[in-house]
Structure formats: C-alpha cells, structure tokens
Amino acid sequence: MEFAQGILDAQPFSRLLGARITAFGPDGATLELDVRDELHQQNGFVHGGVLSYAADNALTFAAGAALGPAVLTAGFSIQYVRPARGTLLRARASVVHAGRRQAVVRCDLSTVETADPTDPSASETLCAVAQGTVLSTAG
Secondary structure (H helix, E strand, O other), rough: OOHHHHHHHHHHHHHHHHHHHEEEEOOOOEEEEEEEHHHHHOOOEEOOHHHHHHHHHHHHHHHHHHOOOOOEEEEEEEEEEOOOOOOOOEEEEEEEEOOEEEEEEEEEEEOOOOOOOOOOOOEEEEEEEEEEEEEEEOO
C-alpha cells in the first residue's frame, strides 16, 4: 500500500486535495479524501469534479493492481445518484474484468458524515457510481 500511496503522492493535484489510498490489492483500491469547504459547489454539496477525480484515480489504482503500475484511464462514465454531503469522500473500485492489456473497473463513491471515519458504525451514503476502462501502457 505504501507503493500505491507513493504514486498518488507524486500527483500534485492529489496532494492538493489531500487524497490517500486506504486499500490497495487484488480486491481493488479505495481512495479517501476529507471534505472541506473548498471542495463544495454553490449549493454546499461536494463538487462533481471532485467526485470525478476520486473515481478516475480509484478506477486506475484498482486496474493497476491487476495490470501492473503502467496504466492510464482510457475513459469512464459517472452517474450521480444523490448530492454528496459529508466529512469524508470514499471511492471504492474493483476490477470487473481484466485481460492482458485492459481492465474494466467499477467504482462506488460514498460520503461519510462522522468525526471519526474509521469508526465501524459510521454509515456511508452512496452518491455516485462510475465505470471505466483502463489500459496498460507497458510495452
């Protein structure tokens, strides 16, 4: 997991957002970030661009666990199911299918409203679902 966090930390935008990898392996990847005022849109919800960022990175990290570290997102779609409110954004991605050169990956994005997001009793609210294709760039 330290390797994955190191790759995330090499992305200036991810450092700006304070994103972190909290799970990484054959079962997928989880990316989290604390929600702060600067990440809201005008109505007080987490901005859709922040949700898209989290989906893109979680999809790519999950695929990287299956295809190797040299991967790029080829494309993804995202459906917003409800406005995102909370203190933490969690993006959980898992590989649906992986071949030699590409993977199809799904990501559920949820918010958590709690002072302690590690509390097992903290409830998550699904706010978006994404699916994408990630390609290996290894030659």
